[in-house]
Amino acid sequence: MLRLEGLALATVGLVGQIWLGTGWWAFVLAAIAPDLSILAYLGGRRLGSILYNLVHVTPGPLVLGALAVSTGDRLLGSFALAWLLHIGIDRALGHGLKYASSFHDTHLGRIGRAPI
Template sequence: MNGNAAQGSATGTPLMIVRSEGAAVFAAATALYFLLGGPWWLYAVLLFAPDLSFLGYAAGSRTGAVVYNLAHTFVVPLALGLIAVVLKIELLQHLALIHLAHIGLDRALGYGLKYASGFKDTHLGRLKGGKHEG
């Protein structure tokens, strides 16, 4: 991992807090989705759709990290959700909540935003076989 990635990786209590926040976002977004009457099948089909952004890595690590991070930042679904609420577009509200749930689940499991140095280098630490190196 490059020096920048190592310096920017959460460890100890901050990592535990970020993962707990992720679990809370996942639970809240999922609960709100179903409270708003979102269909279970749409949730099941789209929950992991943001992970298709890993295909950006076919264009290289730098491009892959940008594409992946755009699909895994809270900014995108929050903006989408705000637009959906203002415009009263129910389907868009559902999509935003599914997207938020996905990101929350990822953070709870320890999958973070990517550094350009490689797919396994994240702001939550380096992944090794689906787990963090420790």
Template sequence: MTQKLLHFEGLSVLLASLFFYSIQENSSWWLFILLLFVPDISMIGYAFNERIGSILYNIFHSYLIPIFVIMLAFFITNEWLLSVAIIWMAHIGMDRMLGYGLKYPSGFKDTHLQRV
């Protein structure tokens, strides 16, 4: 039950991100598609070792940084930065919906969603 709730939470974040992106003025769906998978570049850390890979992956797949960027974008009134942060949130929500969670250093497949 808890795991299904976490998947639904990811779906909710994805849908909310899509909604908020769609109501933005000057939002480009080409930009959305182009940037949607950019956070996955963080998996390059696994080329070094699992510890570095999990740290880098978790930095780019935690909600903390994009939430901070959203607040910063509002504070400085920067629509482009807001768009990037919303797309980033959509990516994380999509990952959580599909069952990809934050990684443990013990292995790429050991995630917080599998250990719940």
């Protein structure tokens, strides 16, 4: 069910972007940007998992989207939709929120190769 929910989020992000009709360059950059949060792992697993998770949950893009609608800012709307797309693709592929124990331990199960 969570993977299907992720697919729905990704679909909303993509279809919303097509409907919005703003430039694709900003959309693509914004879709990749949440993964820059992986750099927080340089500060340790606990900090990394907290910051990574903060940008991989839906409240952020939903608030940004509401702000975009209330101000009529289409570029901001594009960023919000790209962020939703990113989260949706991650969930659809089985990449969940991270536990501090390991980057590979997620709320959707373990990702990557099995430990030796």
